[in-house]
Amino acid sequence: MNILITNDDGIRAKGIYELANAIKNIANVYVVAPDSEKSAIGHAITMHTPLRVEEIDFCEGVKAYSVSGTPADCVKLGIEVILRGINIDLVLSGINNGPNLGTDVIYSGTVSGAIEGLIQNKPAMAISYVGKNILSEEYRKCGKYILEIVNKYKKRLDLLKDCVININIPNIKDNNIEGIKITKLGVRKYENAFEERIDPFGNKYYWMGGKIREFLQDEDSDIAAVEQGYISITPLYTDLTYYDKIGNLNIF
Template sequence: MRILVTNDDGIYAEGIYKLASALEKLGEIWVVAPDRQRSATGHAITMHDPLRAEKVNFFDKSFSAWSINGTPTDCVKLAIEALMDKKPDIVFSGINKGPNLGTDVLYSGTVSAAIEAAILGVPAVAVSLADHENVSYDYAADFCASIVDKVLNNWLPPDTLLNINIPNCPREKLNGVKATTLGVRKYKNAFVERIDPRGQVYYWLGGEIIDHNNEEGTDIHSVQNNYISITPIHFDLTKFDLIEKLNDWNIELA
């Protein structure tokens, strides 16, 4: 089995090391990841600058490892279409430091890397540890290794990936695993206005998270209650039940 591992936290992040290390017992590991932090880049690709791929030593491992000066999506696209002599059997993106829940998946570089793999016809999993402080990736990495056979043997539909969020707590405090829908996550006071030494206004993006009406069955509710959340994401964004209504609008050429 050949497994491609990537992330958006950078090739030397602890999360990707722990993930690749847990997966290595299952087959041949390739690591292709950004050369630096590239969180919240969404599905951006590099079109107007050259992409550079540098072969690197990946910690204490002998994996084929490449550092890319691009986005997580670039990494997957370049790995599968240029660096690898054949497609991987599965792609894992992560382990992200911090959750990728609800509508935040639209911004996530972690999830977008998995989306790119699915676009290219490879089963893909995005995985995040749902915390930023005092994180421990060990159980999350082991969990990922434990589901590889299930993902491959049960077949994901085309254009579909799995988005997994794992609470940052000991195994004994987890209540189980739930298949979930995406919740809704918004931010209050998203921009902080400041003045630089020259008197010019600038802004930092931040804000307080507001989780709206996330009932049981959503990824947000599940993680908050110490369940591992697994959300199948299909990236055809068409609102099919509105097609017929749009036709009824009788929109004509101006």
């Protein structure tokens, strides 16, 4: 099995290292990832500047390429150019530093890496860890769970032929994993998203921050699942057409 791994925290992040290190036990692993952090980059691609590629040392048995672009660039360039001739069976994006739950997926570079995999006709999974100040050993544990999940799905890759799966692993610092739930996206909104500040020259600027607003989440949502200690797996569409609306909108 040949697996392409990318992320949005950059090729030097701990999460991608532990993921590659776990997955290399069952597959040939190729890492193609951004040379720097690209969080919240959404599905951006780089059309107006050139892309540079550099083969780098990563870990034993893993070929790795650093790209001066976004996660979507890495997957596109990885499959079409860098790894041409190698038949990639699966694309993994992660392990992200922090959750990608609910509405977050729209902004997520991690998820967009997986979506680009599907656009390239490859089964794909986005993987995030719901932690803060995360230690390598936590990512290492996450890597083991992902290895189990990949082992399950590798015999059923047909299930992933028209959807991306978005995996969130709950905080495991103090808790055990209760199991796995297949979920829908919950609702995530932020309040006071912008802080107004003054720079050293007296000019105003804004910085996006904001706290998550608490919502009562449906029991079958990804947010509820990780709160209860379950690994959440959410199937995501890439055909954005809202078919049920097509009839309604014709008011001309």
